[in-house]
Amino acid sequence: MSTVKPEPTSMNVVIVGAGMAGLMCALECHRNGLNVVVLEREQASNSRGDFVCIGPSVRRIVEKHWPTWLAEWEKNEWHADISYYKETGELIVGGFQFPRATGRIFLRPQLYQMMLDQAESLGIKIHFNAKVTRFFEEKDLAGVELADGSSIWGDVVIAADGVHSSSYKIICEEKVVAQASGYSVYRTSFPAEIALANPVVRERWGPDVEAGKEVFHFFIGPDCHANVLFGKDTVCWTLVHKENDQTSDESWNARLDPEDAIAEFQRICDWNPALLALVKATPPGGVTDYRLMWRNPQPKQTSPLGRVVQIGDACHSFFPTSANGAVQAMEDGASLAACLRIGGKENAGLSTKIHALLRFERVSCAQLMGFLQRKMLHNFTSESVAENPERVRRGPGKWIADHDCEQYAIDRYDEAKDHILSGSPFVNTNLPKGYTYTPWDIEHADEDFKSGRFNEELFVSGPDE
Incomplete structure (x- = not known):
């Protein structure tokens, strides 16, 4: 495994946002010899969140280059069995592991802390309470202006500050319009001992916990679904529902009480009593109701001179049902770092454009896969799952799992450079096998799938793939 840091390139990189994309990019930029500073608007490290799925394409980066992180990774990844139930609690099918391409579950706070620990051990500077109000660029430099009026400059500025990033003003001029999906998701995470103090909850999930098992239970309701992730120390639950x-x-920001969620559960249908008891056991003020918004793919991800570039949710948001938002954000970080190292300081603006060329179509396909997954989940009924149980076991395709984003950047950098500078042919090969990239948008996605324009078999994989 590589732990050797290349010689510094004297390239200065400013990363705005210390989330999954920003921290991964900071770590990989540092490993590739770049000078990094991270600006985060939160006043302190953000330990919010419940769980995320991280697949093999990200683990591959960690295995190759981050041995101490890998040790923590293996210690903290969950090996949860997944089962599907009717809303009443009747088992439909279950007792199997997540598909290989989906990867493993992590508690987001633990994964985030692992990345922070790596950054701290390397001396990467993360400035909290640093609120960026403006992004700008000149021929050879870029910078940001902070809320206190100060400015920070670098050779490149990387906007990794999420869906509300103001970087769109220098990149797209107009913000990509967010469209209401009509759905929202209640989410929370809290200590398992609090939940298990309830006798109804303990009767349902206590035996699994006592046996040392981690379980992921998926409850299918009418035009909605609820998840429960239960382990020895932590329990998470979610409900995707009408907004x-x-x-x-x-x-x-968690701000709601369990009673808010209970009212929605009870409005929908008669759920299993243990699930309702779990929701009622949630600590007050600990529930988020995150509104799910669609955003069309955003082809333009760099400023005119390439000195400002967006990664992660700043340029491609994902639905939770994709099980891929964090994966693509972290792939972004590693890909961009590799491109910047290859191009060097003198080609920094060009390297960001190469990164965007290498990434946009792949991420757009992953977003389309997320749309497909959401549509599939909301069309499930207990009857359809019982008739075809293998269908619910499908996850992200092999094209997601088998990708090496760093090696892809290394292998295709020069070819992409020639395409940008001289218009020579270039075809991305990090897409679903057999698929030729086709632009798409939310407005027409439903009819495109119905018409057969997109073959869902190319995007997802079976349980053993």
């Missing part, structure tokens, strides 16, 4: 203007918001 509610009183509670739904595109923000991860």
